[in-house]
Each structure stands twice: as structure tokens, then as C-alpha cells.
Amino acid sequence: LAKTTQPISMDSYEGQEVNITCSHNNIATNDYITWYQQFPSQGPRFIIQGYKTKVTNEVASLFIPADRKSSTLSLPRVSLSDTAVYYCLVGDIKSTGGYNKLIFGAGTRLAVHP
Amino acid sequence: DAGITQSPRHKVTETGTPVTLRCHQTENHRYMYWYRQDPGHGLRLIHYSYGVKDTDKGEVSDGYSVSRSKTEDFLLTLESATSSQTSVYFCAISDVAGDTEAFFGQGTRLTVV
Numbered sequence: 001l002a003k004t005t006q007p008i009s010m011d012s013y014e015g016q017e018v019n020i021t022c023s024h025n026n027i028a029t030n031d032y033i034t035w036y037q038q039f040p041s042q043g044p045r046f047i048i049q050g051y052k053t054k055v056t057n058e059v060a061s062l063f064i065p066a067d068r069k070s071s072t073l074s075l076p077r078v079s080l081s082d083t084a085v086y087y088c089l090v091g092d093i094k095s096t097g098g099y100n101k102l103i104f105g106a107g108t109r110l111a112v113h114p
Numbered sequence: 115d116a117g118i119t120q121s122p123r124h125k126v127t128e129t130g131t132p133v134t135l136r137c138h139q140t141e142n143h144r145y146m147y148w149y150r151q152d153p154g155h156g157l158r159l160i161h162y163s164y165g166v167k168d169t170d171k172g173e174v175s176d177g178y179s180v181s182r183s184k185t186e187d188f189l190l191t192l193e194s195a196t197s198s199q200t201s202v203y204f205c206a207i208s209d210v211a212g213d214t215e216a217f218f219g220q221g222t223r224l225t226v227v
Contacts, residue, residue: 042220043206043220043221046215046216087156087157103159104158106155106156107156
């Protein structure tokens with residue numbers, strides 16, 4: 001499984017755009033990139049997933065450069081409620097014969113200030 | 115929200131006693147996982163299951179065992195609880211093989227005194 005590296009923490013202010021970058025230099029051809037969000041005292045929640053270029057949903061955007069060795073989660077106009085830990089995972093979601101261990105790293109702790 | 119329930123939600127137990135945590139799902143998902151979460155360590159995988167009676171070890175499996183006799187239930191057992199196993203335990207489920215869109219339970223806070 002590809003190892004991921006993220007900043008330990010980030011600070012932002014309400015209304016700003018936040019970009020969290022994840023490094024995954026050993027990403028494999030079949031690997032997808034997935035981001036989760038975790039609020040205090042809750043289990044993680046799936047945010048977004050992508051393979052290449054750009055993916056956007058109602059919550060966030062995910063930017064993946066051509067070499068796929070990194071990815072950036074973009075949160076537009078954050079609010080106080082976006083204060084959470086964000087995890088980047090890399091894995092082969094199309095595997096039909098195996099299984100995915102879902103290995104989480106330490107994540108990035110985002111603090112949004114008034 | 116996915117139908118996944120952990121029980122108990124909170125438990126205090128004494129060192130040396132056996133403890134079993136239960137994860138119950140109503141989604142008929144094939145894959146189930148147990149994690150522990152401690153300050154500064156993020157989520158660490160203990161054991162996972164890829165089908166009934168099919169389980170395997172994760173990153174931190176020592177001191178833990180699991181069983182899955184039915185699709186809907188995944189049990190985590192601490193045979194002899196130690197203070198180092200004080201943690202928050204999360205169960206997760208996912209559907210197809212390799213699906214990283216997993217759904218998590220609300221967690222069980224276990225304190226071993």
C-alpha cells in the first residue's frame with residue numbers, strides 16, 4: 001500500500017479557501033485517492049475520491065497532477081464547522097480478487113478561526 | 115447514514131478481564147474493520163474481515179481477536195484487557211472489493227482501569 005504524507009496541522013479563517021496536500025510518491029497504477037473527514041467524537045466520513053485531474057462534489061474539490069504523486073484537497077470558503085481532521089488514503093478500489101485494508105495515517109488537523 | 119451500530123458505546127473494565135465489542139450492520143456489506151484511535155496516532159487498523167469466517171490482522175492486532183460468524187456482526191475481543199488498550203474503537207464497513215468509501219460507526223470508548 002502506498003504511504004501517504006500530510007501536514008500535521010493547518011490553521012485558517014472563516015471564508016478562506018483551504019488546500020491540504022497529500023504526498024504519495026509510491027502510488028500504483030490502479031490506486032485511487034480518497035479523503036475522509038473526522039469531527040471530534042465521531043467516526044470518519046468519506047468526502048471525495050479521484051484517480052486523476054480534478055474531481056468536484058458539493059463538499060470539496062480534489063486536484064491530482066499528471067504524475068499522481070500528490071493530491072490536493074480544496075475546501076472552498078471554510079466555516080467553523082469545517083474544523084476537523086482530514087485523512088488522505090491511497091488504494092486499489094477496483095480490486096476484484098482482494099481486499100482493501102483501509103490504512104489511515106495521522107491526518108491533518110484543520111482549525112478554522114472566526 | 116449507513117446502518118452500522120457499535121455496542122456498547124462506553125465501557126469501563128478492570129485490567130485482566132475479557133471484553134467483547136460488537137459491530138452490527140444492516141447494509142449486507144462484505145468488508146468489516148476494527149480500528150482504535152489514540153491521541154497522536156490517528157486511526158490504526160486492528161483486524162478486518164472480508165467475509166463470514168474470513169478475517170486477517172491489521173497493523174496493531176496483538177492482544178485482540180475477532181470473529182465473524184454472520185455477515186452482519188463483527189466482534190472484537192480483548193482476552194485480557196490491559197491499560198494500554200484504553201482507547202476509542204471504531205468499526206467500519208465497505209461494500210465491494212477494495213472499496214475505499216467506507217462507513218464508520220460512532221465509536222466505543224473503552225477505559226481499562
